[in-house]
Amino acid sequence: MLSDSESALARAVLIHGPISRSELTSRLGLSPPSLTRLAKPFLDAGLLVELDDRTDGSVGRPVRPLDVRPGLAHFAGVKVTGDSLHVAGTDVRARLVAYEERPLHGRDPAGVAAEIARAVRDLGLDRIAGVGVAIGGAVRDGRVVEFAPFLDWTDVPFAELVEAELGVPASLENDLVALAEAELWFGLGRDIPGFVVITIGAGIGYALVVNGQVVHSREAGVGLGGHIPLSTTGPVCHSGHRGCAEAMLASGSIAAQVSAAHRRPLDYAEALRLAHDGDPAASTVVDEAATALGRLVALSVNLTLQPAAVLAGEGIGLFAVAEARVRAAIAADRDPRAEPVRLYVDESGFSAWARGAATIAIQDAVERIRLDQPVQDLMTAPAGSGETRGATP
Amino acid sequence: MLSDSESALARAVLIHGPISRSELTSRLGLSPPSLTRLAKPFLDAGLLVELDDRTDGSVGRPVRPLDVRPGLAHFAGVKVTGDSLHVAGTDVRARLVAYEERPLHGRDPAGVAAEIARAVRDLGLDRIAGVGVAIGGAVRDGRVVEFAPFLDWTDVPFAELVEAELGVPASLENDLVALAEAELWFGLGRDIPGFVVITIGAGIGYALVVNGQVVHSREAGVGLGGHIPLSTTGPVCHSGHRGCAEAMLASGSIAAQVSAAHRRPLDYAEALRLAHDGDPAASTVVDEAATALGRLVALSVNLTLQPAAVLAGEGIGLFAVAEARVRAAIAADRDPRAEPVRLYVDESGFSAWARGAATIAIQDAVERIRLDQPVQDLMTAPAGSGETRGATP
DNA sequence: TCTCGTTTCTTCCGTGTTAGAACTAACCCA
DNA sequence: TGGGTTAGTTCTAACACGGAAGAAACGAGA
Numbered sequence: 001m002l003s004d005s006e007s008a009l010a011r012a013v014l015i016h017g018p019i020s021r022s023e024l025t026s027r028l029g030l031s032p033p034s035l036t037r038l039a040k041p042f043l044d045a046g047l048l049v050e051l052d053d054r055t056d057g058s059v060g061r062p063v064r065p066l067d068v069r070p071g072l073a074h075f076a077g078v079k080v081t082g083d084s085l086h087v088a089g090t091d092v093r094a095r096l097v098a099y100e101e102r103p104l105h106g107r108d109p110a111g112v113a114a115e116i117a118r119a120v121r122d123l124g125l126d127r128i129a130g131v132g133v134a135i136g137g138a139v140r141d142g143r144v145v146e147f148a149p150f151l152d153w154t155d156v157p158f159a160e161l162v163e164a165e166l167g168v169p170a171s172l173e174n175d176l177v178a179l180a181e182a183e184l185w186f187g188l189g190r191d192i193p194g195f196v197v198i199t200i201g202a203g204i205g206y207a208l209v210v211n212g213q214v215v216h217s218r219e220a221g222v223g224l225g226g227h228i229p230l231s232t233t234g235p236v237c238h239s240g241h242r243g244c245a246e247a248m249l250a251s252g253s254i255a256a257q258v259s260a261a262h263r264r265p266l267d268y269a270e271a272l273r274l275a276h277d278g279d280p281a282a283s284t285v286v287d288e289a290a291t292a293l294g295r296l297v298a299l300s301v302n303l304t305l306q307p308a309a310v311l312a313g314e315g316i317g318l319f320a321v322a323e324a325r326v327r328a329a330i331a332a333d334r335d336p337r338a339e340p341v342r343l344y345v346d347e348s349g350f351s352a353w354a355r356g357a358a359t360i361a362i363q364d365a366v367e368r369i370r371l372d373q374p375v376q377d378l379m380t381a382p383a384g385s386g387e388t389r390g391a392t393p
Numbered sequence: 394m395l396s397d398s399e400s401a402l403a404r405a406v407l408i409h410g411p412i413s414r415s416e417l418t419s420r421l422g423l424s425p426p427s428l429t430r431l432a433k434p435f436l437d438a439g440l441l442v443e444l445d446d447r448t449d450g451s452v453g454r455p456v457r458p459l460d461v462r463p464g465l466a467h468f469a470g471v472k473v474t475g476d477s478l479h480v481a482g483t484d485v486r487a488r489l490v491a492y493e494e495r496p497l498h499g500r501d502p503a504g505v506a507a508e509i510a511r512a513v514r515d516l517g518l519d520r521i522a523g524v525g526v527a528i529g530g531a532v533r534d535g536r537v538v539e540f541a542p543f544l545d546w547t548d549v550p551f552a553e554l555v556e557a558e559l560g561v562p563a564s565l566e567n568d569l570v571a572l573a574e575a576e577l578w579f580g581l582g583r584d585i586p587g588f589v590v591i592t593i594g595a596g597i598g599y600a601l602v603v604n605g606q607v608v609h610s611r612e613a614g615v616g617l618g619g620h621i622p623l624s625t626t627g628p629v630c631h632s633g634h635r636g637c638a639e640a641m642l643a644s645g646s647i648a649a650q651v652s653a654a655h656r657r658p659l660d661y662a663e664a665l666r667l668a669h670d671g672d673p674a675a676s677t678v679v680d681e682a683a684t685a686l687g688r689l690v691a692l693s694v695n696l697t698l699q700p701a702a703v704l705a706g707e708g709i710g711l712f713a714v715a716e717a718r719v720r721a722a723i724a725a726d727r728d729p730r731a732e733p734v735r736l737y738v739d740e741s742g743f744s745a746w747a748r749g750a751a752t753i754a755i756q757d758a759v760e761r762i763r764l765d766q767p768v769q770d771l772m773t774a775p776a777g778s779g780e781t782r783g784a785t786p
Numbered sequence: 787t788c789t790c791g792t793t794t795c796t797t798c799c800g801t802g803t804t805a806g807a808a809c810t811a812a813c814c815c816a
Numbered sequence: 817t818g819g820g821t822t823a824g825t826t827c828t829a830a831c832a833c834g835g836a837a838g839a840a841a842c843g844a845g846a
Contacts, residue, residue, distance in 0.1 A: 003831095003832080005832080005833090020794080020795095021794075021795065022793080022794060022795080030833080030834085031833070031834045031835080032794080032795065032796080032834090033795090033796075033797080033798095033833075033834060033835085034832075034833060034834070035795085036795065036796055036797085037796095037832085037833085038832095057843090058792090058793085058842090058843085059791075059792050059793070059842070059843050059844075060791085060792040060793025060794065060841080060842065060843080061792080061793050061794040061795070061839095061840060061841040061842055062793085062794080062841065062842060063793085063794065063795095064794080064795080194608075194610070196696075206696070208696075208697065208698055210603040210604065210608060211603065211604060211606055211608075213604055215587075215603060215604075215697075215698045215699075217587070217698040217699065217700070218732065219695075219698040219699075219700060219731055219732075220698055222728050222730050222731045223728070224695040224696075224698070224727075224728055224731055225695065225696065227726075227728065228692065228695060228696065229726070232625050299621065299692065299696060300696045302612075302617040302618065302621060303589075303599070303601075303617075303618065303621065303692060303693045303696045303697060304601065304608075304696060304697055305601055305608045305610040305612040305613060305617070306608075306610065306612075307610070307612060333622070334617075335617055335620065338612055338617055339611065339612075396802090396803080398803080398804090413823075413824095414823075414824065415822080415823060415824080423804080423805090424804070424805045424806080425805090425823080425824060425825080426804080426805065426806085426824090426825070426826080426827095427803080427804060427805070428824085429824060429825055429826085430803085430804090430825095431803095450814090451813090451814085451821090451822085452813070452814045452815080452820075452821050452822070453812080453813065453814080453820085453821040453822025453823065454810095454811060454812040454813055454821075454822050454823040454824075455812065455813060455822085455823075456822085456823065456824095457823075457824080787846100788845105788846085789844100789845090789846085790843105790844085790845085790846100791842105791843085791844085791845100792841100792842085792843085792844100793840100793841090793842085793843105794839100794840080794841080794842100795838105795839080795840075795841100796837100796838080796839070796840090797836105797837085797838075797839090798835105798836090798837085798838095799834105799835090799836090799837105800833105800834095800835090800836105801832105801833085801834090801835100802831105802832090802833085802834105803830105803831085803832080803833095804829105804830085804831085804832095805828100805829095805830090806827105806828090806829090806830100807826105807827090807828090807829105808825100808826085808827085808828105809824105809825075809826075809827095810823100810824085810825070810826090811822100811823075811824075811825090812821100812822090812823080812824100813820105813821085813822085813823095814819105814820085814821080814822105815818105815819090815820080815821105816817100816818095816819090816820105
């Protein structure tokens with residue numbers, strides 16, 4: 001187990017790419033001697049390397065930036081829905097190197113674990129140091145699914161099952177928490193200490209980052225953000241809320257409204273395309289949705305006091321079609337004296353979920369680092385019973 | 394300046410009252426030897442004392458709980474509005490020992506500072522170790538008022554002015570942040586790491602605590618929580634929002650609605666009394682307000698993922714009159730799978746604001762502790778230019 | 787070409803914080 | 817009176833950290 005400073009160093013190099021010791025001093029609040037001392041074991045173990053970044057024209061001794069050793073490891077991330085697996089292979093920085101989507105043939109935990117193992121193996125990646133699994137529902141300690149409504153699971157020790165099938169450490173997390181962690185480590189959060197995450201797609205998801213930490217409340221698993229009221233005239237969601245976020249923004253609801261207007265079945269992509277092409281019925285629905293999205297963003301940033309938002313999810317195409325409406329709705333519900341909301345759109349659609357899952361595996365791998373062992377052990381370390389993810393109350 | 398562990402010890406003893414070293418080990422994550430070592434300088438300096446809590450019947454050596462030395466110091470807290478000062482004298486745990494409200498005769502900063510000094514002196518307390526000032530508006534570094542709309546101030550170095558008048562270290566903070574700090578240190582937050590704070594009164598205030606930290610965003614000074622839309626049919630606030638939190642909940646708005654219905658001027662207290670006595674017009678207005686309050690609580694806990702809320706402010710009487718409506722409205726906007734919202738009502742009305750201000754002074758005094766000086770210096774230490782409150786970006 | 791200035795990084799070393807082991811203190815109970 | 821139990825202390829080794837001074841590696845100018 002690493003000390004706090006060692007963890008901070010590992011995280012900073014992982015997140016901020018090649019970075020010199022001198023820049024790390026200010027970022028970590030440590031002295032130059034400490035950085036020399038802390039970095040050496042990482043270099044000796046082969047986890048970090050020193051780039052010889054030849055001179056950039058400035059005077060003085062040239063910097064020797066530290067970076068993660070190239071090709072150190074791969075990670076896998078799996079988002080599990082009720083009927084499909086979305087599987088990503090990534091490098092240590094959660095950049096996609098492989099991605100596949102495949103249907104899920106059953107819901108019993110052992111079978112799903114086996115399918116995950118097969119899908120991860122089929123990615124064909126070597127040196128997989130960990131697999132992250134993201135799931136809609138409540139997760140305890142990164143190991144156990146407390147409940148997952150889409151899979152009908154209760155208290156399933158799923159990380160164990162995946163580890164047994166795959167022989168690689170597995171990490172479990174709520175899908176929205178995982179996505180927020182990905183944005184915090186490898187997306188927007190590298191520069192901003194707090195923001196909300198809103199996902200649109202089959203459902204509406206919500207997560208929150210404050211003071212550089214993802215809010216790990218049990219609330220996160222329940223999906224409270226999905227039924228925030230946004231319109232008094234909109235359609236009704238499955239739970240009976242008129243004009244709630246799900247009713248206004250879920251792809252199925254938008255497709256159904258446009259289909260009804262056109263009296264023929266249309267899917268979400270077609271609905272967006274029609275709106276983009278100026279079809280009046282589709283435009284009305286999409287404009288209402290965009291206004292609702294803007295209201296949701298404004299409400300959440302106003303109430304969380306975080307002036308930034310990440311929009312993601314497989315239904316994010318809505319934003320491209322109606323960006324102006326979204327921004328106008330945000331501005332309308334935002335005090336002009338407050339700073340404008342910074343909006344970041346993650347265009348990667350569904351793969352963002354799997355990338356979030358991989359981020360969880362990466363974070364757990366960082367916690368597993370042992371500097372007194374050769375580098376291979378990062379990949380072959382037994383999945384300890386002492387995993388700490390989510391263990392803090 | 395104290396080390397991190399020393400600060401943690403000071404804070405833990407201050408907040409958790411008489412507390413044994415052994416309990417502190419688990420709370421601070423330190424070993425018994427460390428607690429012996431850390432506590433000794435505080436005892437030697439006379440800041441803490443050892444209670445000899447005689448046996449409670451359990452076996453083993455009896456505990457020697459640590460506590461703050463009784464009568465160590467007093468603090469003053471002042472909430473400044475556009476036309477009044479609310480001045481509290483407290484002990485080291487922000488418990489009121491004196492309270493006074495007086496009109497403000499002018500708005501120029503020097504004059505206000507002089508009136509504050511006079512009011513604090515008139516409390517008649519000895520050993521005042523610091524004065525906290527809470528103000529509606531944005532505050533920088535705990536020293537400067539960036540802007541305060543009710544006072545028409547911009548960039549006023551107000552802490553300096555108060556220190557010059559009073560000869561005691563002064564600490565400045567936004568009023569809602571101060572109130573949230575008070576709840577975090579001496580109220581609800583002692584047991585719960587995250588909650589929202591909603592105040593009702595002349596205006597509607599909002600603050601947020603996550604992971605044991607008050608969110609110190611610049612947003613806090615703007616008052617974004619006050620104009621959250623809560624009803625489509627309610628009255629219009631000064632800024633033109635129909636059914637916003639101010640329009641539904643501010644005491645002036647409620648009084649005006651009831652007055653209009655009765656065609657005679659009534660104040661807020663009378664409006665509440667009429668509603669309590671079953672007057673139909675007043676009941677309608679108050680019930681709508683209670684429903685709006687419940688919606689606001691539900692929205693904020695749902696979007697901050699914090700299942701607890703503190704209600705405070707001088708208009709809090711509304712809750713007592715219509716508690717059932719408030720709770721019903723919360724439940725209606727809350728997913729039944731989520732845990733129920735824990736509601737804490739701070740009944741102390743206006744003095745809660747001044748108590749918040751005193752809390753800021755207490756926190757700053759803890760940061761000023763020097764263990765190598767006799768205890769008197771806590772009270773006579775010069776107000777250093779190196780105050781750190783709010784200095785972190 | 788040689789020195790000087792500049793910036794980065796390292797070595798050496800003193801300081802201060804921490805916890806493990808063993809111990810003492812202070813009680814209850816039989 | 818002596819054993820059991822829990823609280824707290826003393827001693828000490830480990831170690832993380834930063835200050836001071838120095839080394840490394842460059843550009844710039846004489």
